[in-house]
Amino acid sequence: MVFMLGVVLVLFIAKRKSLLRPSRLEIQTVWPRELLPTMLLWAGVTGFVGARGFNAFEDGERLGAPGVMGLLDAGGLTFWGGLFFGAACYFYIGIRNGMDWRHLADIGSLGMLVAYGVGRMGCHLAGDGDWGIVNTYARPVEWLPQWAWSFRFPHNVINQGEYIAGCSGPYCSILPQGVFPTSLYESVAILLAFCLLWAVRKRIKTPGMMFAIYLVVVGTERFLIEFIRVN
Secondary structure, three states: OHHHHHHHHHHHHHOHHHHHOOOOOOOOOOOHHHHHHHHHHHHHHHHHHHHHHHHHHHOHHHOOOOHHHHHOOOOOOOHHHHHHHHHHHHHHHHHHOOOOHHHHHHHHHHHHHHHHHHHHHHHHHHOOOOOEOEOOOOOOOOOOOHHHOOEOOOOOOOOOOEEOOOOOOOOOEEOOOOEOOHHHHHHHHHHHHHHHHHHHHHHOOOOOHHHHHHHHHHHHHHHHHOOOEOO
């Protein structure tokens, strides 16, 4: 949040002359790439607000959180809230400046794939509970590392499982049995899909087609992973 406020301050200082100058009507041609900094800034700000707000309603214990300062706490962010609010702001800025919503959807698709893939890797490294069911099966191939097949998520951030002997600090738990590291699988699958779509992006000419492919990829991935992922 402090970083976002800092960015807003820097942009204000950079544009203070134009803001303080007497207003006058001007017609300018704005290229889509020139809107990118504004889109990223406001999509980030509104996305944070949406993610935090959705979490306040999703988590019953936080319904009694003290006012605005409770909502500004960095902990507890809901993906769908960030997606809805950030996407709404992104589309509003683009459409208001004359961009076709289908082109906006196509552009945003690749960015959402990267965000999803990197976010899932964060889930894996943190051990935030987004893992799979217990996996006691033997590795199907020898070259596959054990941690990529069955992982116990030591020092997970939700303190799930057994105490790690000799550990000191807030995160000293490890799962009693290995589970499928589904967050790792999701990250690899989504980032590979991004690389493939990035390689063929110039061949896709129909507006909205990239977004349609994105929906199919993400929908298929989520459908398949749910067979081995805990809820």
